[in-house]
Amino acid sequence: MAVFSEPAHCATCGSNLSNQFVVDEDRERLVCDGCGRIHYMNPSIVAGTIPVADGRVWLLRRAIEPRKGAWTFPAGYMEMGESVEEAAIRETREEIGLEVKIESLLNVYSRPTMSTVHLIYTAEALTAPVLGREALEFASFSAREIPWDGLAFWTTQMALRDWIASLKRIVETKGAVETSGGTPLGSADYSSRRSSRSSMHPSPIAKPSSRTTCCSSLSSSSVALTSRRPSSLA
Amino acid sequence: MAVFSEPAHCATCGSNLSNQFVVDEDRERLVCDGCGRIHYMNPSIVAGTIPVADGRVWLLRRAIEPRKGAWTFPAGYMEMGESVEEAAIRETREEIGLEVKIESLLNVYSRPTMSTVHLIYTAEALTAPVLGREALEFASFSAREIPWDGLAFWTTQMALRDWIASLKRIVETKGAVETSGGTPLGSADYSSRRSSRSSMHPSPIAKPSSRTTCCSSLSSSSVALTSRRPSSLA
Numbered sequence: 513m514a515v516f517s518e519p520a521h522c523a524t525c526g527s528n529l530s531n532q533f534v535v536d537e538d539r540e541r542l543v544c545d546g547c548g549r550i551h552y553m554n555p556s557i558v559a560g561t562i563p564v565a566d567g568r569v570w571l572l573r574r575a576i577e578p579r580k581g582a583w584t585f586p587a588g589y590m591e592m593g594e595s596v597e598e599a600a601i602r603e604t605r606e607e608i609g610l611e612v613k614i615e616s617l618l619n620v621y622s623r624p625t626m627s628t629v630h631l632i633y634t635a636e637a638l639t640a641p642v643l644g645r646e647a648l649e650f651a652s653f654s655a656r657e658i659p660w661d662g663l664a665f666w667t668t669q670m671a672l673r674d675w676i677a678s679l680k681r682i683v684e685t686k687g688a689v690e691t692s693g694g695t696p697l698g699s700a701d702y703s704s705r706r707s708s709r710s711s712m713h714p715s716p717i718a719k720p721s722s723r724t725t726c727c728s729s730l731s732s733s734s735v736a737l738t739s740r741r742p743s744s745l746a
Numbered sequence: 747m748a749v750f751s752e753p754a755h756c757a758t759c760g761s762n763l764s765n766q767f768v769v770d771e772d773r774e775r776l777v778c779d780g781c782g783r784i785h786y787m788n789p790s791i792v793a794g795t796i797p798v799a800d801g802r803v804w805l806l807r808r809a810i811e812p813r814k815g816a817w818t819f820p821a822g823y824m825e826m827g828e829s830v831e832e833a834a835i836r837e838t839r840e841e842i843g844l845e846v847k848i849e850s851l852l853n854v855y856s857r858p859t860m861s862t863v864h865l866i867y868t869a870e871a872l873t874a875p876v877l878g879r880e881a882l883e884f885a886s887f888s889a890r891e892i893p894w895d896g897l898a899f900w901t902t903q904m905a906l907r908d909w910i911a912s913l914k915r916i917v918e919t920k921g922a923v924e925t926s927g928g929t930p931l932g933s934a935d936y937s938s939r940r941s942s943r944s945s946m947h948p949s950p951i952a953k954p955s956s957r958t959t960c961c962s963s964l965s966s967s968s969v970a971l972t973s974r975r976p977s978s979l980a
Contacts, residue, residue: 517758519757519758520757520758520759520760521755521756521757521758521759521760522755522760523753523754523755523757524751524753524754524755525754525755526754526755526756526760526761526762527760528760552790552823553825553826554788554790554791554823554824554825554826555791555824555826556786556788557788557789557791557863589786589788590788590789590863591787591788592787592788592789592861593858593859593861594856594858595856595858596854596856596863597856598856598858617854620830620851620854620865622828622829622830622831622832624827624828624829624832625827627826627827629791629824629830629865631854631863
């Protein structure tokens with residue numbers, strides 16, 4: 513089920529739009545019956561952070577629907593004129609009053625039927641959170657304490673699993689380098705400093721009917737461009 | 747300079763839009779004077795591939811403006827209802843007739859002043875390219891042969907530099923593991939099988955006035971959700 517609604521009127525002149533075959537693009541597009549403007553529709557980007565301090569992630573309980581009362585990390589729609597990182601930092605500030613420093617892209621999550629793409633970053637929490645109108649509550653969780661049964665979205669679970677997997681890789685790398693033993697990094701990362709009500713193994717939560725695809729990434733640092741919509745590529 | 751044009755009319759009822767302060771969002775939004783619908787504007791996603799066969803990347807010369815005649819790899823705007831990887835595969839097929847298998851996300855490139863975010867994947871070319879109406883020509887290049895002076899966009903250059911950097915990492919990793927010597931992977935990756943007109947060191951090309959930010963990534967596999975626009979999050 514697609515949840516986006518198609519525009520009915522032209523953004524430029526207000527006339528009716530209709531689906532017309534556009535020869536140059538070899539497909540149907542929404543075209544204005546008045547001025548002929550082609551209306552492109554594109555997925556929206558959701559940017560967010562997994563804000564971590566001392567190996568613990570700050571999560572918030574949503575104060576608004578959907579999934580009011582459920583736990584998630586700060587994320588929201590990107591605005592015009594900002595970079596993805598700037599959007600992720602802004603959303604973290606808006607939702608939980610937390611200043612963060614972006615560390616790296618955790619992963620990209622496509623939700624084709626929602627027409628959203630989620631770019632989630634790991635981040636270092638630089639301040640303490642402040643309760644605002646978007647959160648009922650906030651709390652920090654170690655990897656062992658994540659409230660899997662109370663997470664807001666299936667995708668929240670996926671990103672937190674990826675975060676835990678990234679911690680494990682750090683531990684393994686650290687372990688491979690520091691063969692001398694000592695206190696493993698994991699003892700900090702996975703410590704249970706508060707009484708835990710969850711296990712390390714996520715339990716299944718409401719899985720949306722939408723396909724969600726994801727990908728891993730490789731490298732560091734920079735754009736390519738493309739055809740179509742010349743006005744936005746000049 | 748922002749190149750996107752703000753809508754003047756409501757997509758739902760066609761009435762005029764005006765900038766109004768929305769208390770719940772603590773910021774100005776485009777709001778319909780007729781039906782009150784809030785019109786959100788979001789950056790668009792460009793998805794593309796760096797299609798590689800035998801260590802050589804397939805590039806195409808653009809048949810359309812902007813930068814007609816310049817070299818780039820296949821990339822284009824994401825459509826509704828597809829994943830980023832599906833969009834990258836589709837664009838590669840449309841622009842150069844090439845079937846590819848996505849390998850991994852190379853990098854994410856934000857262009858805030860263009861309000862685009864580019865997600866570029868490394869991919870294995872499974873077929874030979876076919877010339878269509880979007881390309882004047884295509885050719886494969888080794889890392890040493892990239893036509894730096896003739897690339898279409900500053901961002902094309904950045905992604906190709908990232909690709910070369912990823913090759914170097916593979917070589918280094920391979921070298922670290924295979925300490926016995928033998929033919930290094932680099933000899934294939936960096937071989938100059940055709941007369942090269944370029945060096946490994948990119949020369950500066952027209953750098954756009956827009957900021958371009960980028961980021962590195964970490965892990966593998968998923969979505970988080972957010973506030974706002976409840977209809978698209980349900």
